[in-house]
Amino acid sequence: MPRVDLNTTAPDFALQDFNGNLVNLSDFKGNANVLLVFNRGFT
Amino acid sequence: MAQLRHDYEEFTKRDTRVIVVGPESPAVFAAYWQKNDLPFVGLPDPGASVLKRYGQEVNLFKLGRMPAQVIVDKNGIVRFVHYGHSMSDIPENNELFTLLDQINS
Numbered sequence: 001m002p003r004v005d006l007n008t009t010a011p012d013f014a015l016q017d018f019n020g021n022l023v024n025l026s027d028f029k030g031n032a033n034v035l036l037v038f039n040r041g042f043t
Numbered sequence: 044m045a046q047l048r049h050d051y052e053e054f055t056k057r058d059t060r061v062i063v064v065g066p067e068s069p070a071v072f073a074a075y076w077q078k079n080d081l082p083f084v085g086l087p088d089p090g091a092s093v094l095k096r097y098g099q100e101v102n103l104f105k106l107g108r109m110p111a112q113v114i115v116d117k118n119g120i121v122r123f124v125h126y127g128h129s130m131s132d133i134p135e136n137n138e139l140f141t142l143l144d145q146i147n148s
Binding site: 003004005006007008009010011012013015016017018019020023025026028029030031032033034035036037038039040041042 | 044047054057058059060061062063064065067069070071072073075076084085086087088092093094096097098099108109110111112113114115116117118119120121122123124126127130139143146147
């Protein structure tokens, strides 16, 4: 399974949030750090 | 998730947006966000395309996805990666704050 490596460019992605707004990782470039949390489920 | 909620302001102070990605449907995300009044971005990824690209581990033996965290700086560079090996294997937020302070300095 692919993984991301430290100090490399983060793979960009585009997903809709649960309200239907498109979110690109690259939207935050130059403007904010991003903490991506890959969830383990909502239970 | 409760810990992230609790420390959200601390991430904001450090110019950091919190984005939670999961395989659940938009409806499940919406219900959970509403119930818990979560301030961060929630991205349903029902096709698991981003989850797979970022290598979130699925532990079939334990019947679930393992938690993972990635910090991307303002230049789009990966500065922190943590792949959990158990459901409770999650870094302390204080550890993340220290790193974010270094990234921002």
